[in-house]
Amino acid sequence: MRDVTVGTKTVLGKATLILRSFAIGDQALPLAELVRRTELHKATVYRLCQELVALRLLSRDGSGYRVSGGLFELGMRASAERGLLELAIPFLQDLYERTHETVHLGVLDGAEVVYVSKINGHRQVRSPSRVGGRMPLHCTAIGKVLLAFGDPSLRQSVLSKPLERRTPHTIVAPGSLSKAVAAIRRTGVAFEREESALGITCVAAPLVGADGAVAAISLTGPTGRFRPERHVGALRATAVALSNAVRRGFPGHRDG
Structure with a gap:
């Protein structure tokens, strides 16, 4: 299944398409499956x-190709995300x-959330989120926070598409999502109630830097037990404290 956002006219574009064809949870993929997914x-x-095996970006065994440690090493060099993660970890641990x-x-x-960190609770809930994984903005608590406190052009772009x-x-009516985003801007928190996956409920708050929301944090639990309203105070306190730390010392974000 081709990712249409990736150009395939160049060698680099084709190699990137192959790497991006690996989904979260994939182990080894045979050559035939990579051909099917990339349509190359x-x-x-x-x-x-x-060539990717020679560069240590993929490895190969009897069952096919898999993402190699070299790709992980490159990912860890993404300075902005790494810097934010290193700054955030103590706050996330305290919230946990x-x-x-x-x-x-x-x-x-883009128009997606990328999960940089996930700390599982004692009673883990089955959720589609994975570190390094992506989810649409409109159906996640973190995504709706980023929509609410992000660039207005992003909101317009998301609301103008199916x-x-x-x-x-899942909220799929643009008018309903627009009202939800407006409410999030008033309250400072976003809720998700089984909008990305059945059985899970989330609450999220933004991390606000000098130029707006730079990230967001959330708490997630099973719908039958988790009461997100009870944790709004703790979530907000953590978001404010971490936002202050971001404005003081996160590289790439200047003071106002």
């Missing part, structure tokens, strides 16, 4: 996979200790 010629995929619920840290990338329905509870 089999000989091209084979040749580029061999106060709530014992699953804590997420997410950043904006919204994917992930569950029966």
Whole structure:
């Protein structure tokens, strides 16, 4: 399944398409599956996979190709995300200790949330989020916070396109999402109630730097037990403290 955002006219574009065809949770993928997902010629995929193996970005075993440690090393050199994560970890750990619920840290990338950190609670909840994974903005608590406190042009772009329905509870009407975003701007927190996956509920708050929301944090739990309203105070306190730390010392974000 081709990612249309990636150009495939160049060798670099084709290699990137192969790397991005690995989904969260994939182990080894056979050559035939990579050909199917990328829609590239089999000989091209084979040749580029061999080069990616030589560069330690992929590895190969009897069951196919898998993402290699070299790609992880490159990812860890993404200075902005790494700097934010290093700054945030003590705050996220404190929030976890106060709530014992699953804590997420997410950043904006295009029209999606990329999860930078996830600390699982004692009673883990099955959720689609994974560190390094992506989710649409409109159906996640973190995503809706980033929409509410991000650039107005991003909101306009998201609201002007069809919204994917992930569950029966996903907000897909632009007018309804616009009202929800306006409420988030008033209250400073966003809720998600089974909008990205059935059985989970989330509450999120923004991390506000000098130029607006730089990220967001959330608490997640099972719908049958988790009461997000009870944790708003702890979440807000952590978001404010971490936002202050971001404005003081996070590289790339100047003081106002």
